[in-house]
Amino acid sequence: MSTKTRAGWLAGVLAIGSMALTACSAASADPSNTGGPDTADGNGTQLSIVAFSVPQAANQAVQAAFAKKGDGGGVTWSESYGASGDQSRAVESGLEADYVHFSLSSDVTRLVEDGLIDESWDKGPTQGTVTRSVVVFAVRPGNPKHIETWDDLVKDGVEIITPNPGSSGSARWNILAGWGSVIAAGGSEEDAKAYTTKLFNNVVALPGSGRDATSAFLAGTGDVLLSYENEAIAARQNGAELDYVVPDSTLRIDNPGAILKDADPKAQAFLDYVLSPEAQAIYASFGFRPVVDGVTLPTVEGANDPANAFPTPSTLLTIDDFGGWSEAKKKFFDEDTGIITQIQVETGKSS
Amino acid sequence: MTAVQFDAKDAAPTGGRVLRHTLTRGAGIGLGVVVLWFSVLVLLPLAAVVAVAVNGGWDGFVDTLSNPQTASAIELTVFTSLAVAVLNVLIGTLIAWVLVRERFPGSRLLEVVIDVPFALPTIVAGLVLLALYGPASPIGVNVANTRTAVFLAFAFVTLPFVVRSVQPVLEQLERDAEQAAHSLGASAATTFRRIVLPALIPAIAAGGALSFARGVSEYGSLVLLSGNLAMRTEVTSVRMLTYVENGNLASASVVATVLLAVALVVLVAIDLLQRWLVRRG
Numbered sequence: 001m002s003t004k005t006r007a008g009w010l011a012g013v014l015a016i017g018s019m020a021l022t023a024c025s026a027a028s029a030d031p032s033n034t035g036g037p038d039t040a041d042g043n044g045t046q047l048s049i050v051a052f053s054v055p056q057a058a059n060q061a062v063q064a065a066f067a068k069k070g071d072g073g074g075v076t077w078s079e080s081y082g083a084s085g086d087q088s089r090a091v092e093s094g095l096e097a098d099y100v101h102f103s104l105s106s107d108v109t110r111l112v113e114d115g116l117i118d119e120s121w122d123k124g125p126t127q128g129t130v131t132r133s134v135v136v137f138a139v140r141p142g143n144p145k146h147i148e149t150w151d152d153l154v155k156d157g158v159e160i161i162t163p164n165p166g167s168s169g170s171a172r173w174n175i176l177a178g179w180g181s182v183i184a185a186g187g188s189e190e191d192a193k194a195y196t197t198k199l200f201n202n203v204v205a206l207p208g209s210g211r212d213a214t215s216a217f218l219a220g221t222g223d224v225l226l227s228y229e230n231e232a233i234a235a236r237q238n239g240a241e242l243d244y245v246v247p248d249s250t251l252r253i254d255n256p257g258a259i260l261k262d263a264d265p266k267a268q269a270f271l272d273y274v275l276s277p278e279a280q281a282i283y284a285s286f287g288f289r290p291v292v293d294g295v296t297l298p299t300v301e302g303a304n305d306p307a308n309a310f311p312t313p314s315t316l317l318t319i320d321d322f323g324g325w326s327e328a329k330k331k332f333f334d335e336d337t338g339i340i341t342q343i344q345v346e347t348g349k350s351s
Numbered sequence: 352m353t354a355v356q357f358d359a360k361d362a363a364p365t366g367g368r369v370l371r372h373t374l375t376r377g378a379g380i381g382l383g384v385v386v387l388w389f390s391v392l393v394l395l396p397l398a399a400v401v402a403v404a405v406n407g408g409w410d411g412f413v414d415t416l417s418n419p420q421t422a423s424a425i426e427l428t429v430f431t432s433l434a435v436a437v438l439n440v441l442i443g444t445l446i447a448w449v450l451v452r453e454r455f456p457g458s459r460l461l462e463v464v465i466d467v468p469f470a471l472p473t474i475v476a477g478l479v480l481l482a483l484y485g486p487a488s489p490i491g492v493n494v495a496n497t498r499t500a501v502f503l504a505f506a507f508v509t510l511p512f513v514v515r516s517v518q519p520v521l522e523q524l525e526r527d528a529e530q531a532a533h534s535l536g537a538s539a540a541t542t543f544r545r546i547v548l549p550a551l552i553p554a555i556a557a558g559g560a561l562s563f564a565r566g567v568s569e570y571g572s573l574v575l576l577s578g579n580l581a582m583r584t585e586v587t588s589v590r591m592l593t594y595v596e597n598g599n600l601a602s603a604s605v606v607a608t609v610l611l612a613v614a615l616v617v618l619v620a621i622d623l624l625q626r627w628l629v630r631r632g
Contacts, residue, residue: 085596110598164579166593205496205578208589215478216575220487221495335597336418345420348582 044074045266050091051101052084052170054210054231055131055255058286059101062279063270071269083209085169091116091260098263099270101130103170105256106325121258125292130257130274131230132289134313135177137245138217138225138232145223149247150181153224154198161222163213164206165333165340171210172333174226175199175340177251179332180317184249193339200347218242228253233287233309236302244304249315254291284309397611404604415605423582424590425606427501429613431586432566435505439562440555443513450514451521468510473571476507481575496578501586504573505566512565513558520554521547549629556625560618567610 051059056079066072080087080095088107091097092114100117102108105128111117122128139147145158153160163171178199182192205221207213210231217225218240225242232244257274259267273279280290285298289310300309322328332340374382404411415421450462468476482488484503485495494500524547532542570588577584587606594603 089595164589164593166581167579167589167596169596203580206580208574208579208592212575216481216485216495216578219478219481219485219575221481221485221578329597333597335420335593335599335602336414341420344581348420348423348580348585 044076045264046076046078047098047264047267047270048078048080048096049099049101050080050087050095050097052087052103052107052255053081054103054170054228055101055283055286055288056081057234058131058283058288061286062274062282065279065282066270066273069273071266072273075266075270083168083170097260098267099257099259101255101257103253103255104172104325105254105319106329107169108256108258109326111258111260116260117258118261122256124275126275127254128256128258129254129291130271131255131283132291133228133230133253133255133287134246134250134289134316135174135253136227136229136232136250137247138214138227138235138242139245140223141241141243143243143245147224148245150178150195150249153178154195154202158202158224159204159222160199160202160224160226161205161207161213161217162203162226163210164208166206166335166344168209171206171213172328172340173228173251173253176319176322176328176332177226177247177249177317179340180251180321181247181249181315183321184315184317193343196340197343197347200343201350203347214240229289229310230287233300233302237287246304246311246313248313249317250313251317251319254319400604400607401611403600404608407601407605411601412605412609415602416609420581420585421587421590421602421606424585424587425609425613427498427585428567428587428610431498431501431505432563433617435502435509435566436559436563438506439509439513440559443510443558443562444517444551444555446514447517447521451518465511465514468508473508473569474575476572477504477575480504480507480572485576495576496580496584498584500576500578501573501584504576505569508569508572509562509565512561513555516554516558516561517551520551524550552625552628556621560621563617563621564614567614 049059049063060079063075063077067075078096080090080097082090084103084107087095088100088102088110091100091111100108100111105122108117108121108128112119112121137147137153139145145152147153147158152158162174165171165175175196179192179196182195183189187195205213205216207216210227213225214227214231214235216222218235227244229244229246232242235242236244257271259271275292277290277292277295280288280292280295281298284290284295285300287300287302287309290297297309299306303309305311319325319328323331330338332338335341407414416425446465450458450465471479480500480503481495483490484492484500486493494503528546529542532546533539537545568588569586573586574589577586579585579589587610591603591606594600594606
């Protein structure tokens, strides 16, 4: 490997690292006091957003655009970003929030069960989804190992890196996408199990979160990183040296957003704005797929084809194909009996 | 004020002098603050963890610990921490010795740099370790995603403990006794073993204990480098996060309680060993 490549990777690692640090410092900032002075004078409203770290930059752009709207005039924000499950548990334990944006719908359901969010949150036109992406393969520049399909991943000598589906809720999309590709091709559960076992035999690292996985990949670990399309695009926008492949069969990632029952009325206006074609176009420029029709797609920098950033895979599964998150969570990821958990233990023992 | 009187009595030496178990006003206030502060920061949170763990009953413990993935994570964490503590006792004492007794170009710099592992956010430490000892290593050393990576990360974050506990003791050590031993014909090795080492043992033990305790709880510096592979490189902190992510606080607390118990046993053992060595020395 040339010194230049090494330097490039190191730079990429540090760039991603500083992104992670920014996310950390934003998460640790006092959530009640980041939006300037007390704004109870009617001139502006302060809303608090509690979200998972991935969409932070996109959310800030949407918030800035919202502030210029009639409804959103003068709205300021306090922000808290972190791991989806942690953020949801924080709100459950009393972290002040008007609007939440998580990776998995089960993180919203937790707050519905606590009575913090209305049960009708997922009855809107997008079933509660505010941002959308798909599972993709991030590969080394030029795709030297020719990884195009899920079958390519389980070939001998292919090293896979994916965030830890145990400790990171958002990492679970990746594994289900692989499982689902077998089922969608007409395979049985046994086939899917056999495939996933082979997949884990090729896994060389399971970092704690999506960002950690991207950092480890950019530092040279593995041939392919299971990631989200928007994460791959964001990494490329930030100068990381990687290519990505949208497989023919993949899973649609639906990130839910909701307002809390006792939120300021402006929070509802914000949610409405988030679901407007205008805001969805902003999200698209950060690599998210639109959740509503009628969005004029911008040029998406960092996408494989910036002019046509979001190719439609021939098979696009959704979490409903797995019975929804509460069922999938139990069946696949229970820490004792989950199918994926058991595969992890077996593949760990055998090597 | 029962606690105060109890503590005072406990702390009183048992030998010769007659002692009144009363505290001056100032000492009473001081002790009160200590007990309150200690309770708020340490005793209450620990009690809460243990309470959640015990809530699931004996079965909860058995279920959690019979999970092979959890058992493997505990084993890896405890034994690696112990091994790293032993390494730190040797290397840390050596570093302290060199810093105090030798003057060489760059010794002041080394003095400052020793503390860097304390100051560096652990996730940054992880990034640096990955860049240096991962697949893209500029020096050709790749330990990423192996148990060596766990050892390396533990060793990195725990390096300063023994150095910093031994160094001040060594600095205070009068050299008269060493010189006397030397003039009586004792070799350098014998002088170190019989004169210097006994004085250092409490500090070495304290540093080793801190190093072990820190290793058991480490997370940030190794998540990038270790790969978190089940049954191979997954440590307990990652395993506990899995339990928390699944809403299973009881099992997370069981693992935490077991670690606390192990840490307690190790700390007591180190203390006993240290006392025994000092008496013998």
